[in-house]
Amino acid sequence: MDELILAGKGFRSRLFVGTGKFSSNEVMGKAVSASGSELVTVALKRVDINDKEDDMVSHLMLPGVNLLPNTSGVRTAKEALFAAELAREALETNWIKLEIHPDPRYLLPDHRETLKAAEELVKKGFIVLPYINADPVFCKQLEETGVAAVMPLGSPIGSNSGLKTRTMLEIIIEESNIPVVVDAGIGAPSQAAEAMEMGADAVLVNTAIAVANDPVRMAEAFGLAVEAGRMAFMAKLGKKSAHAVASSPLTSFLDD
Amino acid sequence: MSFKEIYTKYDWDEIKTEIYMKDGSHVEAALSKTGARSMEDLMALLSPAAAPFLEQMANLSHELTQKRFGKTLQMYIPLYLSNKCSNNCLYCGFRNKNRIKRITLTMDQIIEEVKVIKSYGFDHILLVTGESRESAGVEYFEEVLRLIRPYFSNISMEVQPMEQEDYERLIKLGLNTVLVYQETYGKKYHEFHPVGMKSDFFYRLDTPDRIGSAGIHKIGLGALLGLDDWRTDSWFTGLHLNYLKKRYWRTRFSVSFPRLRPATGVIEPKVVVTDRDLAQMICAYRIFDENLELSISTRESVRFRDNAIKIGITSISAGSKTEPGGYTADTGELEQFEINDSRTPEEIACMISSKGYEPVWKDWDIHYGI
Numbered sequence: 001m002d003e004l005i006l007a008g009k010g011f012r013s014r015l016f017v018g019t020g021k022f023s024s025n026e027v028m029g030k031a032v033s034a035s036g037s038e039l040v041t042v043a044l045k046r047v048d049i050n051d052k053e054d055d056m057v058s059h060l061m062l063p064g065v066n067l068l069p070n071t072s073g074v075r076t077a078k079e080a081l082f083a084a085e086l087a088r089e090a091l092e093t094n095w096i097k098l099e100i101h102p103d104p105r106y107l108l109p110d111h112r113e114t115l116k117a118a119e120e121l122v123k124k125g126f127i128v129l130p131y132i133n134a135d136p137v138f139c140k141q142l143e144e145t146g147v148a149a150v151m152p153l154g155s156p157i158g159s160n161s162g163l164k165t166r167t168m169l170e171i172i173i174e175e176s177n178i179p180v181v182v183d184a185g186i187g188a189p190s191q192a193a194e195a196m197e198m199g200a201d202a203v204l205v206n207t208a209i210a211v212a213n214d215p216v217r218m219a220e221a222f223g224l225a226v227e228a229g230r231m232a233f234m235a236k237l238g239k240k241s242a243h244a245v246a247s248s249p250l251t252s253f254l255d256d
Numbered sequence: 257m258s259f260k261e262i263y264t265k266y267d268w269d270e271i272k273t274e275i276y277m278k279d280g281s282h283v284e285a286a287l288s289k290t291g292a293r294s295m296e297d298l299m300a301l302l303s304p305a306a307a308p309f310l311e312q313m314a315n316l317s318h319e320l321t322q323k324r325f326g327k328t329l330q331m332y333i334p335l336y337l338s339n340k341c342s343n344n345c346l347y348c349g350f351r352n353k354n355r356i357k358r359i360t361l362t363m364d365q366i367i368e369e370v371k372v373i374k375s376y377g378f379d380h381i382l383l384v385t386g387e388s389r390e391s392a393g394v395e396y397f398e399e400v401l402r403l404i405r406p407y408f409s410n411i412s413m414e415v416q417p418m419e420q421e422d423y424e425r426l427i428k429l430g431l432n433t434v435l436v437y438q439e440t441y442g443k444k445y446h447e448f449h450p451v452g453m454k455s456d457f458f459y460r461l462d463t464p465d466r467i468g469s470a471g472i473h474k475i476g477l478g479a480l481l482g483l484d485d486w487r488t489d490s491w492f493t494g495l496h497l498n499y500l501k502k503r504y505w506r507t508r509f510s511v512s513f514p515r516l517r518p519a520t521g522v523i524e525p526k527v528v529v530t531d532r533d534l535a536q537m538i539c540a541y542r543i544f545d546e547n548l549e550l551s552i553s554t555r556e557s558v559r560f561r562d563n564a565i566k567i568g569i570t571s572i573s574a575g576s577k578t579e580p581g582g583y584t585a586d587t588g589e590l591e592q593f594e595i596n597d598s599r600t601p602e603e604i605a606c607m608i609s610s611k612g613y614e615p616v617w618k619d620w621d622i623h624y625g626i
Binding site: 025048158 | 508613
């Protein structure tokens with residue numbers, strides 16, 4: 001597969017994996033390995049930053065796997081900045097997945113606060129990957145702040161509903177100069193493949209893997225689906241047609 | 257519109273009758289929907305007619321809970337700070353008529369308790385008191401929060417109702433969650449709460465609004481099971497919840513299901529709530545609101561708790577002592593209620609793992625929301 005370049009760093013896998021909701025840290029570690037993912041998100045709130053041997057982080061110390069701390073739980077830009085600083089110190093990375101969702105039920109992103117935080121974090125030297133609604137104009141505004149990628153949602157987090165925002169995602173992919181990572185709502189490998197076929201640069205999956213009966217096999221399935229989807233995109237899919245084009249009733253007179 | 261205005265539109269007896277009139281077709285309709293269910297649906301899910309659907313409800317509840325919360329359970333532990341109380345709630349071991357030794361922990365005593373709690377591995381703590389503004393008022397709570405904040409990522413409180421500005425002061429010092437149970441939404445409230453601040457039904461009813469207005473992260477609601485008809489109380493809790501979550505949209509909500517437990521000098525439950533009833537209630541709340549946090553304490557039996565975690569529960573206490581100072585000294589007779597599951601936190605964590613769940617000790621950061 002062609003490499004994904006994100007903030008100057010190359011990734012062979014275009015699948016990012018979230019690490020919440022697993023039945024144990026051991027299963028989580030195995031699932032990450034099976035997925036082939038090289039970038040996994042870690043909620044700062046789950047990590048004991050004073051514990052050098054934090055169990056969750058220890059299980060992610062896998063060859064080729066990079067940690068992407070997230071700000072899950074924060075409700076404002078101010079809290080996000082604080083969380084990012086803590087994460088940078090604790091996990092020794094300046095990469096941050098910026099997520100600000102003041103609505104604790106559907107975890108939908110707050111764009112006003114996200115923009116404020118993105119501007120500040122970029123200035124402070126962070127590699128910022130913001131989780132956002134599938135809003136094409138907002139993606140361009142974020143791009144102008146210098147974020148490394150945009151991460152629009154396919155549908156609400158954990159909903160397994162697939163690409164409900166498809167039309168907007170298509171516009172975002174068409175217009176973006178930075179990588180587009182479809183985040184949230186992807187509930188099946190087929191949906192991950194669909195996002196990749198559309199031209200998304202990567203996808204992020206968590207619930208669908210963690211909550212599967214066999215998370216390790218499901219992780220592998222997602223890895224394969226993402227690869228297949230990307231390959232199909234590169235190979236250029238044929239145009240869809242709803243019906244066979246046999247005759248031209250409106251223009252056949254031109255041939256008479 | 258305040259919740260009082262909404263609440264007074266409903267008549268307890270009429271709602272109760274409506275719940276008992278629901279039939280299987282209403283339950284099937286509620287189960288076949290997706291997304292949030294209506295108050296009508298909640299009636300059906302809580303009704304006697306839902307009893308034959310319990311296995312189906314449990315399966316749906318299991319699936320919805322895993323989708324939203326994953327295969328995880330949040331661990332927490334209560335820390336009883338004081339058993340002084342000016343109320344005389346007939347069901348509570350701390351009632352003022354009870355001739356028990358009354359104590360309020362000093363800061364030195366609290367630190368000793370905290371050391372024991374930390375040795376168990378806890379990071380989320382629930383502070384509990386009776387209602388005594390003189391010995392455990394807002395200044396005392398401020399002192400406690402300053403003291404314990406360095407040791408915990410998430411601090412909850414279950415104490416007397418306070419004013420909005422009191423909550424604001426405590427939130428600044430790291431308070432994350434306030435639990436305030438109405439106990440019962442029915443007319444019998446006054447019978448069980450004859451004196452003290454708690455005898456004011458509407459002041460208590462309005463408390464979640466004051467907490468929400470103060471900008472808290474999480475509010476916990478619940479009815480005490482055993483006082484009046486649990487189906488009707490659960491429905492009113494759902495009504496309260498629906499009102500609150502639209503108004504305080506940044507706030508998370510949890511519901512608990514405390515069943516009356518034996519304690520020194522208290523009344524017997526007026527209504528028996530069986531394990532089957534409690535299971536139905538848990539599933540009904542989950543199907544009603546898939547984002548709701550559902551909590552279970554050591555009031556419940558080993559057998560019930562071990563199984564409840566698969567049908568909708570998202571947080572669980574372990575190793576609890578319900579008397580102030582109970583973690584450092586075994587004082588026994590001072591407790592608020594008798595513990596029903598006395599396993600150690602480690603044993604509970606092992607049980608959770610063996611059921612295919614991850615016990616989560618830390619899922620917050622004390623720096624958030626300050």
